Amino acid sequence: xxxxxxxxxxxxxxxxxxxxxxxxxxxxxxxxxxxxxxxxxxxxxxxxxxxxxxxxxxxxxxxxxxxxxxxxxxxxxxxxxxxxxxxxxxxxxxxxxxxxxxxxxxxxxxxxxxxxxxxxxxxxxxxxxxxxxxxxxxxxxxxxxxxxxxxxxxxxxxxxxxxxxxxxxxxxxxxxxxxxxxxxxxxxxxxxxxxxxxxxxxxxxxxxxxxxxxxxxxxxxxxxxxxxxxxxxxxxxxxxxxxxxxxxxxxxxxxxxxxxxxxxxxxxxxxxxxxxxxxxxxxxxxxxxxxxxxxxxxxxxxxxxxxxxxxxxxxxxxxxxxxxxxxxxxxxxxxxxxxxxxxxxxxxxxxxxxxxxxxxxxxxxxxxxxxxxxxxxxxxxxxxxxxxxxxxxxxxxxxxxxxxxxxxxxxxxxxxxxxxxxxxxxxxxxxxxxxxxxxxxxxxxxxxxxxxxxxxxxxxxxxxxxxxxxxxxxxxxxxxxxxxxxxxxxxxxxxxxxxxxxxxxxxxxxxxxxxxxxxxxxxxxxxxxxxxxxxxxxxxxxxxxxxxxxxxxxxxxxxxxxxxxxxxxxxxxxxxxxxxxxxxxxxxxxxxxxxxxxxxxxxxxxxxxxxxxxxxxxxxxxxxxxxxxxx
Numbered sequence: 361x362x363x364x365x366x367x368x369x370x371x372x373x374x375x376x377x378x379x380x381x382x383x384x385x386x387x388x389x390x391x392x393x394x395x396x397x398x399x400x401x402x403x404x405x406x407x408x409x410x411x412x413x414x415x416x417x418x419x420x421x422x423x424x425x426x427x428x429x430x431x432x433x434x435x436x437x438x439x440x441x442x443x444x445x446x447x448x449x450x451x452x453x454x455x456x457x458x459x460x461x462x463x464x465x466x467x468x469x470x471x472x473x474x475x476x477x478x479x480x481x482x483x484x485x486x487x488x489x490x491x492x493x494x495x496x497x498x499x500x501x502x503x504x505x506x507x508x509x510x511x512x513x514x515x516x517x518x519x520x521x522x523x524x525x526x527x528x529x530x531x532x533x534x535x536x537x538x539x540x541x542x543x544x545x546x547x548x549x550x551x552x553x554x555x556x557x558x559x560x561x562x563x564x565x566x567x568x569x570x571x572x573x574x575x576x577x578x579x580x581x582x583x584x585x586x587x588x589x590x591x592x593x594x595x596x597x598x599x600x601x602x603x604x605x606x607x608x609x610x611x612x613x614x615x616x617x618x619x620x621x622x623x624x625x626x627x628x629x630x631x632x633x634x635x636x637x638x639x640x641x642x643x644x645x646x647x648x649x650x651x652x653x654x655x656x657x658x659x660x661x662x663x664x665x666x667x668x669x670x671x672x673x674x675x676x677x678x679x680x681x682x683x684x685x686x687x688x689x690x691x692x693x694x695x696x697x698x699x700x701x702x703x704x705x706x707x708x709x710x711x712x713x714x715x716x717x718x719x720x721x722x723x724x725x726x727x728x729x730x731x732x733x734x735x736x737x738x739x740x741x742x743x744x745x746x747x748x749x750x751x752x753x754x755x756x757x758x759x760x761x762x763x764x765x766x767x768x769x770x771x772x773x774x775x776x777x778x779x780x781x782x783x784x785x786x787x788x789x790x791x792x793x794x795x796x797x798x799x800x801x802x803x804x805x806x807x808x809x810x811x812x813x814x815x816x817x818x819x820x821x822x823x824x825x826x827x828x829x830x831x832x833x834x835x836x837x838x839x840x841x842x843x844x845x846x847x848x849x850x851x852x853x854x855x856x857x858x859x860x861x862x863x864x865x866x867x868x869x870x871x872x873x874x875x876x877x878x879x880x881x882x883x884x885x886x887x888x889x890x891x892x893x894x895x896x897x898x899x900x901x902x903x904x905x906x907x908x909x910x911x912x913x914x915x916x917x918x919x920x921x922x923x924x925x926x927x928x929x930x931x932x933x934x935x936x937x938x939x940x941x942x943x944x945x946x947x948x949x950x951x952x953x954x955x956x957x958x959x960x961x962x963x964x965x966x967x968x969x970x971x972x973x974x975x976x977x978x979x980x981x982x983x984x985x986x987x988x989x990x991x
Contacts, residue, residue: 383434391431478519695950726763880985
């Protein structure tokens with residue numbers, strides 16, 4: 361990219377720019393459906409925009425590749441070009457990748473929160489230069505307000521305003537700020553909103569430095585993103601104090617002695633230092649109480665020893681209650697007991713302490729990381745699916761909506777339980793058939809022992825006539841050079857080794873054998889393949905009408921406590937459709953068998969990650985699970 365002409369074209373095309381930045385920031389492939397969901401358009405629009413981008417960026421340095429089932433990927437061939445793109449768009453992170461729809465929603469919320477009077481919809485339409493109704497945007501606004509127990513009120517000829525407790529409005533106001541990147545004061549296009557957080561840059565740097573010095577000397581640790589959010593809170597309350605605004609936060613009375621916490625000690629010490637150096641930090645007791653709550657939300661509870669009743673008193677018992685609710689739900693859905701995983705018990709409690717306080721306050725607050733940073737539904741689909749059911753159950757009982765970030769933390773903790781399950785395997789008895797003499801088999805025997813010793817009970821080198829003559833020669837696998845394909849060898853199962861392979865090729869080609877030692881095929885239901893004609897989809901009616909996990913190529917339905925066990929792959933035969941579509945119906949009985957569950961998780965994850973492997977099963981009569989596990 362000798363110049364930035366291609367990038368300048370995007371400056372006048374916001375949707376193309378957002379699409380380009382999405383692909384640029386993402387490692388790997390994005391399907392058209394995923395891109396459409398992210399940008400708030402339909403997949404047909406994405407495909408049209410991709411064609412435009414391909415025309416703009418058809419160079420040796422920047423281009424877009426596409427693969428069936430995987431989607432699109434932006435390729436930047438050298439670091440110099442990558443840096444030029446970052447410099448042009450001032451990445452990171454001043455350019456937002458949010459969709460035009462999201463941008464309008466956030467504008468409306470900021471406008472309502474920063475206005476002292478009711479706002480008319482027609483005024484907002486004029487300000488954002490749209491002539492159509494904002495009904496869809498207003499529905500999303502209401503959805504966000506619900507998370508903070510706030511409501512949107514409308515009075516004819518007067519306008520719209522937000523109703524609810526002041527501290528909840530403040531929390532949403534700070535969440536809408538979004539840019540916790542230590543950069544200059546941001547312009548959101550709303551003067552009143554900008555002024556809520558304005559601070560001279562030199563003074564802002566000095567305030568940040570004082571905060572860092574204070575927190576480093578304490579036992580409290582914030583993540584970088586939480587630290588920046590806390591500074592935004594400080595600036596907000598400071599500006600309110602400087603303007604002599606009398607704030608009544610309307611904090612509820614809750615069963616939590618915040619003054620016993622180390623977070624309270626941190627806030628008191630910090631404000632004492634700030635008051636000496638700067639004006640505007642003479643905060644009321646109510647603001648100090650609220651900032652302590654924010655600090656509890658922000659604390660990075662990495663050490664379990666910090667999760668003490670002395671520090672968090674009543675929050676601990678409530679955090680244990682909601683943690684156990686999640687563990688019970690996950691255990692029931694996955695049909696295993698995860699209460700016996702001590703690491704999970706500890707880590708989940710750390711996550712639930714700040715959430716327990718937010719539940720007591722009646723808010724579903726979160727850090728907004730600008731773009732949907734936690735969007736990884738393509739991996740560990742089975743665990744993600746059942747985790748999502750637990751989130752729904754949790755909301756029904758506690759009326760708390762987990763944020764994307766919180767969902768990711770909980771999911772990672774549950775996934776840790778699965779990852780800590782060690783699959784047992786039997787050791788194999790191998791026979792190497794020495795057609796060309798025993799000496800010729802030595803490289804193969806060495807590599808087997810070197811790379812796969814934990815899977816091997818014994819290796820014996822036999823000439824073919826020994827195997828055919830001697831009785832009671834029982835082996836799990838027979839290995840023979842490629843030349844043996846020309847001979848009538850009756851040993852089963854047999855694996856033919858290519859001649860003149862280096863040791864790394866030996867490793868890759870022999871993985872298939874040793875996956876057999878895990879007995880996936882014995883533990884899991886037999887794989888069946890059913891081809892369904894385009895005009896005969898009666899067998900799929902039940903499958904497609906229930907909940908499932910899916911990507912562009914594969915839909916999977918699970919039942920982990922079914923008496924009859926099945927693993928059926930349905931393939932739709934449709935010559936008019938370029939991209940193949942598969943439906944998988946999994947019925948099995950986990951019944952507390954953690955090994956079986958982990959095997960199923962591994963298989964589904966491999967299939968969802970690489971759906972193209974399903975194409976190869978069409979021609980196979982007996983499909984082994986190792987087909988999906990070996991690269």
